Amino acid sequence: MSDSLGSGAPRPPQTTLRHRLAELRGAAAVPRPLDARALAALAANPGCRRRALLDGAGVDKTALASKLGSPAAFGQSQFAFMRGNAFEAKVKADGGRELLRLLGIEEPGAVRVPDLAAAGPQGRAARTALALREATVAREWALLDHPMLALDVAGSPAYLEPDAVVVHPDGRWTVVEIKSFPMIDGSADASKVGAAARQAAVYVLALERVAALTDGASVAHAVLLVCPKDFSNLPAASVVDVRKQLSVTRRQLARLTRIEEIADALPDGVTFDVEGCSAEQLAASVEAVPHAYAPECLSSCELAFHCRERTRLSGAVEALGRSVRGELGGLTTIGEVLAAARGEAGDPDDPTVHAVRRAAALRAEALACR
Known part of the structure; x- marks a missing residue:
């Protein structure tokens, strides 16, 4: 009897996905199971493809964060x-x-x-x-x-x-x-x-x-x-x-993007093998997966400190919180916000730019009255 999964037949999608996730995790790494606490945190930030992929692949995010130089500062004693x-x-x-x-x-x-x-x-x-x-x-x-x-x-x-x-x-x-x-x-x-x-x-x-x-x-x-x-x-x-x-x-x-879609979009060479890769290789792999950092991540995700540092370095407004990000509309970096407030950039007819300039004027007026 021929093997239905032999060289002449394609593997079922689920088998292919498991194999792909095992490659991302590292051949020798034992997968970390998803628990209810992790799922609750994942549901609180469904736009974070990075966490969805790492959790789906069973990557040890605590070990990964430590290898990246940003160890998690929370957890049960x-x-x-x-x-x-x-x-x-x-x-x-x-x-x-x-x-x-x-x-x-x-x-x-x-x-x-x-x-x-x-x-x-x-x-x-x-x-x-x-x-x-x-x-x-x-x-x-x-x-x-x-x-x-x-x-x-x-x-x-x-x-x-x-x-x-x-x-x-x-x-x-x-x-x-x-x-x-x-x-x-x-x-x-x-x-x-x-x-x-x-x-x-x-x-x-x-x-x-x-x-x-x-x-x-x-x-x-x-x-x-x-x-x-x-x-x-x-x-x-x-x-x-x-x-x-x-x-x-x-x-x-x-709302979570299916894990196979995230994995298929990754460039060649991406791996989260903590034992077999250097910190530089792991950092490049982590950056290849889009994330959705918010300050709330600090209490629920092992990679939060790494993501926060990268968000700050890029000047992204997400570092200020979801509510602030929602108010700033098309202004995606802190530099853009400051330039708009000073009148150096931005469309004056844009309600967000107008509000930022108005806030800057009120701040200047309040400081002048001190």
Whole structure:
């Protein structure tokens, strides 16, 4: 029997894409999986082709940023990581008794906890989908501990692992997010809750794909956020509505340029092999991929400091923020803005140029009155 993928037949597109991304990443490099936190950050800046390609190829952006001389200055400390794992273990101990108590279930024996073990992420995702369908058909409580969900992102599969998913007897599926930051007097830090909601929205979106193939199933658009109560280690829960975050995430992920289109537009020789290339080679490869830097990237992307430096060197107005960029219209560099403000360049009939000159005149008048 002849091999359908032999030398005389073209490879399927998905196989070709995987091979291309592996070449970009480096033959010896282990791909970094896309997680919900990375997807939430990607959805917040869908115009950044650089991040879409690097994440899709599984490039270690932390190592890449360090090799470029602009290491990331954020991330979870080892202490915070250990504290988070310890708190999650407490919440899920004894068959998830504490978690089920927060759901109003006093007897864990009444809740099914299916085994989700399988080979590889694809196998685990299939096993999770089967467990969700079985619990929904049986109309029983079920607790899925670290299920695996699949989501297509710009033509490339991403596998996501929420802390837990609860199946209700009425067919509803609820995402559970367990965080180690405190919930004091019934409320937690707004910025941390917002980040958790954006992350949970990615899980909800992935669950909806499974629910669409399951009769009688629905996905709750309110997630259960579990945090330590006050200054203790006692779990407390809050219901967080993620409809807004879900809508934004769905829209932004749909806007992402397909990864194969970005890869096909690259010149020959582009590679992100951190181990096998020099810093100069990597810098040239990174610059070959368009980016969309904004100050918000500093809190969510490992390459943000590198992109900021390049943006500043080029004088691009993006360094001042998205809102400023939107106000300046056709003035794309800080030099153009200053020249327009001084009356040295720009069309006087352009509303943006007129506004910039008016602002400069008001500033000069205010300084003269001091």
